[in-house]
Amino acid sequence: MKGLTLRNLHKTYFDPAVGTKVTAVQDVSLEIRPGEFVAVVGPSGCGKSTILNMVAGFLPATKGDIIVGDRAVKGPGRDRGVVFQNFALLPWKTVIDNVGFGLKMRGIPKPERDRVAREFLALAGLSHAADRYPNELSGGMQQRVGVVRALANEPDVLLMDEPFASVDAQTRMTLQEELTRIWQERPHTVLFITHDVGEAVFLADRVVVLSKGRVLREIDVPIARPRVWDAVSEQDDFKRLSFEVLQMVRAA
């Protein structure tokens, strides 16, 4: 397991709509320890998705360093697994083949990657859906596949870009609980992007509040695990931290 370091990260780009250069990310530094779950929260347009896209290697950084373990990031790579807001499952592959895709790219033979994929599908309670196509599944199930597809490839860092933003509220809470459970069973370094304050506090060890491309504050979340909504939502710590973060995000 490796940590993730962002050092003085900048991103400016030319916005053809405005006709000038726009600064999306300004001097962001962040240290995520190995096995730590960090949520970045902020209003839309604060640069949080830009940060994730740079860490994933989808966008080049204008300035600054992104380091996984001790290696600087250059372009996308399998050391950083990504979970997308729109799931991004390959529609022409069955669930089990989607989950085994990363292993296939590494040249692992079919029986072995099916065995690994089944193990991860079981972890997400999806064993029954192995041979179905993504379009036959509900949004919540598709995102479970999205999460285990990233995990099955054994990344050093898991990057999650508002992964539960496009499912209904009830399913979202279930998915959040499942994610904390899976994360405890298989610890990973996680960078989780969200605009949902409650979600950030519920999931993370540390919440980073972003505003106008800068880190506004970092707040530790000392809530005990395992976390389930019924218990956590009643806790004073949760209420206090959620309120605090919410105030900052609204003022941001």
Added chain:
Amino acid sequence: MTAILDALSRYSHFATRRPTLAAFVPFVPVVGIWWAVAAMEVVPRAFFPGPLEVAQGFASLTYKGILPAYLEDSVGRLAVGAAFGIALGIPLGLVVGFNQAMRRALWPVLLFFQAIGDIAWLPLLLIWFGFGLTTMTFVIVYTVIFPVVFNTALGVRSVPRDLVRAAQSLGAPKWRIVAEVILPGALPNIMTGLRNGLGYGWRALIAAEIIVGTSGIGFMMFDARRAGSAVEIVLGMIVLGLLWYAVDAWILAPIERATGQRWGLVTKA
């Protein structure tokens, strides 16, 4: 009005249960009208044969072995031409769809040659290659290739960006992204290109056979004109329609059902 809607709804149910049989039902009134017009003898029957004469013509030409032989020639030519057209068109479409510089460089050239049209090449082709398979294959390849290239390029560009990113993050190198993401993602568009290409190619072939004329359905029809045999001409026309329906029902539609429709990229037909 309700009676018509009722009949349509019952036909729709029937078509779901027995699709092959149901395909013939809409032709019953068509043949009926044809039969009635022929029976009125507004034009002499020799110039406007009825369904019965054409059916007899079909039986006799099949018995003599002429129709099967010509059919085999035409379908064979289309298959060879289409195979080359697809083999060239899909890679070219991928390149044009993928690479902006290539697109900018090739687009005007592609448009220019698309406009020239297959038949316009025939005079020159006849000088170069004579009356033979090479000439006809060239015409078909030329016709098939443009819709395949343009639609493949469109398909490449309509693959969602996040699918490519997901594959990259899972460690897929470039060539595997082409094979595992771009090609299947572009498949519904490639099928559209194929459908158009084959349709145009089929027509181009008939035109080429009429001009190049040594055998084939197009040759049969034009040869019949010389003999003044309207039966063979109408028979040729019917064969063209039926054959295209067969290509669609037995080759194209099953591929589309097993791919784009199965994956939810296209709604079920």
